[in-house]
Amino acid sequence: MNVEKQRIKKRKMGKTGYNFTFGLVLTVIMIGLIVLGFFWTPYDTEAMQGSIKLNAPSLAHIFGTDQFGRDVFSRVLAGAGSTFLVAAGTILIGGGIGIIVGSVTGYFGGWLDETLMRINDAVAAFPSVLLALVIITVWGTGKYKVMLALGVAFIPSFARIVRGEFMRCREADYVTSAKLIGVSTPRILFVHILPNILPALLSALTIGFNNAVLAEAGMSYLGIGVQPPDASLGRMLSESQTYLAGGPWCAVFPGLFLVLIVLGAGMLGEGILDRFGGGRS
């Protein structure tokens, strides 16, 4: 049994390497492609050409062409770009506010913590996509509104994780020493404690990024997310559904791109936790 135990332990440790490496490589490739798409795409994303409607993938159009003869690869790059922007904006808003709320409530505790966490629990019971839908109903659709809506919807999950980490750290010796030599509270919070919770935070941010990518794609698929002329992977998937029989590549490639982005970020997040250790064992 003891040998078995060691083997299990080794097995658990053993996977750290490839999660981190593979996730990092895949993420760098995907972000590289997306950044490339901001500056250059093989064809104009809106250029329609009646003669090459629904052409299968070829050397000229590696992902094929859609029902208007537009190059799917160029559109996938542009769509991934807006998906990426929305997801990045979402974790900036949600993560930023979540860190502030979580650090203050976790560090100080007391009635403010109790009240905010009660509200947090109630909001967190709600799927964040639904919360975003409510906000979209009130504010309307569009790239920046989706970003804001998702950002607000993601605050509770970040706040909860950051709060837990700050509660764990607030009794630590280095915090006590910092207090004793008269370091100001904001400095303790953000210069002393924050770097110590970085692994857990980074992993939470990558998970949040993935959820944001999936949420944006889902909302755009439903037609209540990013609006034309902005391209979006979700919208491409929804448009492609009518032509599934004639041009399955119009659906497969945007979907595949989506999967690869999420896969890379997901493995990277796990790799960070495995390699640098978080609050969890």
Place this chain on the structure above:
Amino acid sequence: MKFVLKKIAGLIIALLIVSILAFLAFEVIPGDPARSILGTEATESKVQALREEMGLNRPLPQRYGQWVKDFVTGDMGTSYSYQVPVKEMIGDKLPVTAAMTVMAFLFILLFSIPVSLLSVRYANKFVDKLFLILNQITMSIPPFFIGIIFTVLFGLIFKLFTPGGYVSYTESVGGFLGYLVLPSIAIALPKAAMTTKMLRNSLLDEMHKDYMRTAMSRGNSPWRMLVRHAFRNGILPVITFLGMAIADVIANSIVIEQVFGIPGLGRTLISSISKRDYPVVEAVIVLIAVIILVINVIVDLLYRKLDKRIEI
């Protein structure tokens, strides 16, 4: 008993907060509901009369009280776009979404439990490694994309079902459930992958605890050790996760309904959002929130019932 009361008190507070937030969210919407019903042509006195009739002139807390009272008694307001009671609009859609959610949940259990048992039984062997990789990939596929792949594969290539050929449960219960199988699997797969991952890790932790050595020394077979001993403890941390997963299953069913053309709550919700039909949106959202909150409390209570150690 004290625990149950505490949980129920927590539930009531959560319901209060959710209802206040939902009520306020639709209060801050610019525009006058009375005006939007009557249109821009209506005279000011008519709008004022309707406002009085709808109770819009009363103070906010009083209107909130009335809204909660109406909601609890089943009066969810009237749809702006169809002029029918919201209750009628969503009444026959609720069973569709509920059936799909339950089916998806069953599929999560059906996939994740055998796979994690196999992975742990053959930990570090080929099967385990294969499942680890497949898991990681499945986790990253959005359910609606799985739905599209299913449509291409099973609908267009193998012709096992007609895409969009939804059968109502009033026509044929068998056909209805049959049509929901693929959408439910599409919702279930990514969640099942996450569940498998958690269950596998939790079971592995159990496998090298002292009581497993005892179980082994008494001559239990490896399978029996795993299923009868480790599983009982290993499933406990996963139950909480499954409780939270329900929220995501419901959220994903909204999108999946669109993929397969299923007239459930989700489709009503999305079309009402596009039409800015606020009473319908409000009712559906609050209804879903209530269901999720109640299920979470049930899961907490169930967890306590299953894990005898907490009571001591």
